[in-house]
Every structure is written in C-alpha cells, then in structure tokens.
Amino acid sequence: MQQAILLHNPGAGEEDHLKSDLVKSIEAAGFGCVYFSVKKEDNWKKQLDQADLAVVAGGDGTVRRVVKELVKRNALDKKIPIALLPMGTANNLCKTLGINRGLDSKHHIENWKKAKLQKFDIGVIKNADTTDFFLEGAGYGVFPKLIKKMETIDMSHVKTARDELQLALEVLHDIILSAKATRYWIKADDSVYQGKSLLLEVMNIQSIGPNLILSPDAKTDDGVFDVVIVNEEQREDFARYIKELITNEKATFDWKTFKAKTLSIDSESKHMHVDDELVLPLKNPLALEVRENVLEFLI
Known part of the structure; x- marks a missing residue:
C-alpha cells in the first residue's frame, strides 16, 4: 500500500473536522495516511522519506513551504510526487496545473489512482550572498508593492476568496497609477533588454498574485522562464x-514577453518578491536559471 503524508494548513476552527474527513477520504482511496499540521509543527519534515506521496492541503504559500524541504533533498533520494488539495485564496499553482478548486477534496482524492504525473521545473536565484528558489514567479515593481500593502489592510470584512481577489485587484489598480518606474538591465541568454518598468516578472507558471495571468503560454516543464515587462509608457493601458478585470469586462493587454533559460538582472527597484513572499532587494546583479524536472505533481 502506498503511504501518503497529509500536510495541512488549517484555518481557524476547521482543523479537527477537516483532518478527519481528509484522512478518511485518502484511506478510502487505498492509501495509508499520516497527518501533520504544518502550522503547528515541523515533525513532518522528518517523515518525508517514509512517504510515497506528499499531499498538500492549503494555498500556494503552504505548497512553497513543503517544496522548500523537498528541494533540499539529495539528488539520490527518491522523488516524492505532490498532490494538491486547493484551500488557499489564489491557488495559482493549481490553476496552472488544471486542478479545479470548485471540486471538493473527495473528488480529487478519488481520482489520484488514475491521475498522471506532471513534471515541474523550478527557478533558482543567486547572487554573491544568497541562493533561493521560486515556483510561481519572482520580480520587481507593483507586485511586491501589492504584497506589502495587503499586509496592512483590515481583512475582517472580507468573506470569500473571490472578494479578497477583487480587493487585491482594486489595490493593485491604485498602485499602478502612482508607482515609480525603475530602471532595469537584463541579459537573457544571448540578448540584452533595458528600460524603465512598472512591472518586471520572471514567470515559471501562468499567473501570480490575484490570479493575474501574465504568461498564458507558460509550461511547467519547458525548461525556460517567461519574462514579462510593463514599461512606463504602458501605465494608463x-x-x-486592471479596472476592466475588476468590473468583469472582457479585458486584454499587450504584455511584453520573451523566453529565456538563464538571466542576469540588474534593477534599481526597492521592492522585490519571490513567489508570495516580500523580500529585501537582493544585491545586484541577480543570476536566475531554470532547474528542470525537479518536482512532479499529480494531476
């Protein structure tokens, strides 16, 4: 029998009930199952080697926390597939992988035995001081400003994930109107790009933040990044x-994009993010590269 390790990020008041339901559903699908709350403990890290499947029940931040441990593993260790049960707000990883949050967890679990494995590349960022990784995207400008601003907003009146995503788009719209464009210089494979941008994102999947699709053609296993730039002269457009997205109008935008396997970036921006985490600006220049086939997701 295959062994699953269930790694759950419980919300207030839901842990006991949801824990029981998830464990029962996983065992009914023919897996052994051991449960850990990633919010309360770190013991799960020592149990990964005993698992044949890592089940992550939570949002994109929880997935990143689990993957951070998986990428530390020695290349000779067995590769542990990841199954996602989307329970966050944006669930951008699930959207890229085609995992429908509208379906309940029991439906996803019942289909694992006939699911396929999807290979997944990760991005690696290096400079003289640090090395980090990303699953979704990393970049400068309005998105890190949005992360910083959302941390200060009272969310007590927000009732649903949809409402939170709409609020984030409204805040992003205001940021775009006033954000200062900053200079950048990029060496991408054998090409050079430079200018002043409001947004500069190195994408590993299709969307980031409040489900904003920046690179609809991005693939999880193509060995390249999709680099997306919004220059200063595109501010009004x-x-x-974003305003049209808020009002549910059919919206289009002329994204400036290119693909690259390796990047060197020098940016004057004082704001940077790695996935959904706000980070201090890393010392320039940054070197970014794709590491192919590091992860496998059950889809």
Missing part, C-alpha cells in the same frame, strides 16, 4: 486593463 495597464491601469485600464
């Missing part, structure tokens, strides 16, 4: 595009 970019703000109009």
Whole structure:
C-alpha cells in the first residue's frame, strides 16, 4: 500500500473536522495516511522519506513551504510526487496545473489512482550572498508593492476568496497609477533588454498574485522562464486593463514577453518578491536559471 503524508494548513476552527474527513477520504482511496499540521509543527519534515506521496492541503504559500524541504533533498533520494488539495485564496499553482478548486477534496482524492504525473521545473536565484528558489514567479515593481500593502489592510470584512481577489485587484489598480518606474538591465541568454518598468516578472507558471495571468503560454516543464515587462509608457493601458478585470469586462493587454533559460538582472527597484513572499532587494546583479524536472505533481 502506498503511504501518503497529509500536510495541512488549517484555518481557524476547521482543523479537527477537516483532518478527519481528509484522512478518511485518502484511506478510502487505498492509501495509508499520516497527518501533520504544518502550522503547528515541523515533525513532518522528518517523515518525508517514509512517504510515497506528499499531499498538500492549503494555498500556494503552504505548497512553497513543503517544496522548500523537498528541494533540499539529495539528488539520490527518491522523488516524492505532490498532490494538491486547493484551500488557499489564489491557488495559482493549481490553476496552472488544471486542478479545479470548485471540486471538493473527495473528488480529487478519488481520482489520484488514475491521475498522471506532471513534471515541474523550478527557478533558482543567486547572487554573491544568497541562493533561493521560486515556483510561481519572482520580480520587481507593483507586485511586491501589492504584497506589502495587503499586509496592512483590515481583512475582517472580507468573506470569500473571490472578494479578497477583487480587493487585491482594486489595490493593485491604485498602485499602478502612482508607482515609480525603475530602471532595469537584463541579459537573457544571448540578448540584452533595458528600460524603465512598472512591472518586471520572471514567470515559471501562468499567473501570480490575484490570479493575474501574465504568461498564458507558460509550461511547467519547458525548461525556460517567461519574462514579462510593463514599461512606463504602458501605465494608463495597464491601469485600464486592471479596472476592466475588476468590473468583469472582457479585458486584454499587450504584455511584453520573451523566453529565456538563464538571466542576469540588474534593477534599481526597492521592492522585490519571490513567489508570495516580500523580500529585501537582493544585491545586484541577480543570476536566475531554470532547474528542470525537479518536482512532479499529480494531476
């Protein structure tokens, strides 16, 4: 019997009930199952080697926390597939992988035995001081400003994930109108790009933040990044595009994009993010590269 390790990020008041339901559903699907709350303990890290499947029940931040441990493993260790049960707000990883949050967890679990494995590359960031990784995207400008601003907003009146995503788009719209464009210089494989941007994102999947699709053609296993840039002269069009998304109008935007396997970036921006985490600006220049086939997701 295959052994699953269930790694759950419980919300207030839901842990006992949801824990029981998830464990029963996983065992009914023919797996052994051991449960850990990633919010309360770190013992799960020592149990990964005993698992044939890592089940992550939570949002994109919880997935990143689990993957951070998996990528530390020695290359000779067995590769542990990851199954996602989407329970976060944005669930951008699930959207890229085609995992429908609208379906309940029991439905996903019942289909694991006939699911396929999807290979997944990760991005690695290096400079003289640090090395980090990302699953979704890393970049400068309005998105890290959005992360910082959302941390200060009272969310007590927000009732649903949809409402939270709409609020984030409204905040992003205001940021775009006033954000200072910053200079960048990029060496991408054999090409050079430079200018002043409001947004500069190195994408590993299709969307980031409040489900904003920046690179609809991005693949999880193509060995390249999709680099997306919104330059200063596009400010009004970019703000109009976000406004149209808020009002549910059919919205389009002319994203400036290119693909690259390796990047060197020098940016004057004082704001940077790695996935959904706000980070201090890393010392320039940054070297970014794709590491292929590091992870496998059950889809």
